[in-house]
Amino acid sequence: MKSDMDSDSLITDYMSLDTDGKRSYFYNTAKYEKDSAYAAEKDFAKLFKRRNYNRNLNYLIEKDYSKKTLSFYDQFKSVKLVTTDSEIPRWRIEKEFVKINNIQCQKAVTDYKGRTWEAYFSKDYPVNDGPYKFSGLPGLVVSIKDSEGQHMFNLIQIKKMKTLFDRVPENSRKMSENEYKKLMKNYTFIPSEDFEAFNADTKAGTIGVQLKDGYTVQYNVKELEKSVRKGETIDDEILRRLKRTNNPIERD
Numbered sequence: 599m600k601s602d603m604d605s606d607s608l609i610t611d612y613m614s615l616d617t618d619g620k621r622s623y624f625y626n627t628a629k630y631e632k633d634s635a636y637a638a639e640k641d642f643a644k645l646f647k648r649r650n651y652n653r654n655l656n657y658l659i660e661k662d663y664s665k666k667t668l669s670f671y672d673q674f675k676s677v678k679l680v681t682t683d684s685e686i687p688r689w690r691i692e693k694e695f696v697k698i699n700n701i702q703c704q705k706a707v708t709d710y711k712g713r714t715w716e717a718y719f720s721k722d723y724p725v726n727d728g729p730y731k732f733s734g735l736p737g738l739v740v741s742i743k744d745s746e747g748q749h750m751f752n753l754i755q756i757k758k759m760k761t762l763f764d765r766v767p768e769n770s771r772k773m774s775e776n777e778y779k780k781l782m783k784n785y786t787f788i789p790s791e792d793f794e795a796f797n798a799d800t801k802a803g804t805i806g807v808q809l810k811d812g813y814t815v816q817y818n819v820k821e822l823e824k825s826v827r828k829g830e831t832i833d834d835e836i837l838r839r840l841k842r843t844n845n846p847i848e849r850d
Contacts, residue, residue: 611652613751622727624659630765630813637682644660644794644796646806646816653813661733661764662768668731671767673811674781675792679779680770686734687715699753703740712849714751719744725757730847744763749847779850787841807836815840 628651631664636645658671668683677813687708694705697717703718710732717728721737728739729751743750773781797806808814817836826835 609652611655612754613655614761614763615727615730617725617727618762619725620663621762622661622663622725623731623766624661625741626655629813630763633765636814641732645808645814646804650815651808652838653815656693656811656813656847658766659731661727663726664687665827670731670775670778671770672778673767674785675694678767678770679781680772681694681730681775681779682772685711687732689735691735698740700739701753702738706735711847713847714745715742716745748845750787771786779848782842782846787843789837792840805832807840809826809840813840 600742606758612621612627614625614627616625628649632645632648632651635641635648651797656672660669660671661667666686670681670683672679687710689706690723692707693707696703696705698718701720702722703720705717706717708715708717713806715732717732717735717739718741719728719735719737719739723738726735727733728742731739732739732742732751738753740749740753741751791808792811793807795806795808798804798808803819804816805813805819806816818840819832822835824830826832
């Protein structure tokens with residue numbers, strides 16, 4: 599993912615797509631591992647030591663196959679939000695076949711949410727689903743990227759789960775997609791309003807941050823110092839890293 603239009607750097611993170619054949623959940627693995635750990639232990643020190651994840655991947659997507667509904671969960675500061683989306687990608691299936699990680703795949707293309715997407719799906723897995731909001735192909739989406747190479751999802755592994763994802767946020771405030779996009783587009787990061795906790799460990803050389811939207815991350819001070827721009831401070835670099843993307847998956 600290219601989260602910053604003004605930068606050439608790409609961000610790689612790990613997501614999970616859980617399904618029982620009736621519904622699916624797409625979420626950031628590290629986020630919910632942290633959430634589960636904190637719910638069980640209430641230990642901030644241990645929380646900060648867990649694997650970091652990109653703040654723009656805070657969301658959860660729930661698809662109900664029989665009802666053909668999609669719910670998108672996110673959080674704005676301390677408020678839990680949910681939107682519903684009925685727009686399904688309209689695919690053009692092409693006669694191009696390739697093998698990806700020894701999986702036989704076929705190409706499909708769609709114009710969706712302001713971008714052109716190129717996908718490869720496999721009929722070997724009878725799940726008409728894929729990462730993010732992508733679904734509707736006669737098989738599992740194994741790889742998909744936009745035409746500009748700014749966003750990409752690749753299947754890493756498939757495994758059987760003992761239990762289905764069960765951490766759907768409760769009491770979420772419902773809003774339309776347009777309301778949600780406007781809220782996020784106009785969002786300005788304000789430390790005094792967004793920080794929940796801030797911890798500096800001088801001995802370990804780390805800085806731990808927790809935001810009111812639940813996001814937690816730990817930074818290595820030496821790595822931050824290498825990235826600090828001329829005339830700025832480590833605090834400026836932290837704020838830059840905590841800002842939301844200016845290159846969202848969905849365009850207006």
